[in-house]
């Protein structure tokens with residue numbers, strides 16, 4: 001699929017993220033029982049912590065991945081996509097495990113981790129259309145041309161009046 005330019009900015013607050021992660025927990029609670037959670041670093045770690053609390057899961061593992069070339073600049077939306085690199089994987093096929101990430105965009109990360117852990121239940125908070133078919137459970141769909149800004153990537157800053165923008 002040809003890459004889609006990001007035209008819209010979608011800032012997410014801590015409160016909104018927490019609410020969505022709890023909504024995801026409700027859905028997953030109905031689908032359990034679960035043996036544990038595998039968080040896809042780094043974006044999957046905060047959702048994993050919230051799921052673990054709500055589902056009373058103590059077994060949390062990580063699959064450690066880098067995908068975007070951080071050399072372009074520090075703004076994710078402007079970053080150049082690089083090859084996916086698995087720094088650390090998980091033993092087994094993922095059976096009984098929730099595999100969690102913050103979002104699925106092109107589906108490149110999802111495809112890679114699904115190939116490694118084919119029996120895991122892959123869940124995300126946000127999904128864009130290109131990656132949506134690879135996700136078993138997600139909460140909120142956003143358009144392909146939207147860049148989601150997570151609370152851990154943002155700081156409080158002055159916003160100029162709309163008339164001045």
Ligand SMILES: O=P(O)(O)OC[C@H]1O[C@H](OP(=O)(O)OP(=O)(O)O)[C@H](O)[C@@H]1O
Pocket residue numbers: 040041042043044065066067068101102103104105106107108109110131
């Ligand atoms: O569907 P894709 O196009 O593969 O994009 C989705 C992935 O991109 C982001 O991670 P990123 O690689 O930016 O790293 P991070 O989680 O460490 O921030 C996000 O957390 C997903 O893991």
Ligand SMILES: Nc1nc2[nH]cnc2c(=O)[nH]1
Pocket residue numbers: 076103105106146147148149150153
């Ligand atoms: N923060 C963030 N990272 C991404 N990686 C791929 N798509 C996105 C996105 O929309 N937001």
Ligand SMILES: [Mg+2]
Pocket residue numbers: 040041042043044101
């Ligand atoms: Mg990620």
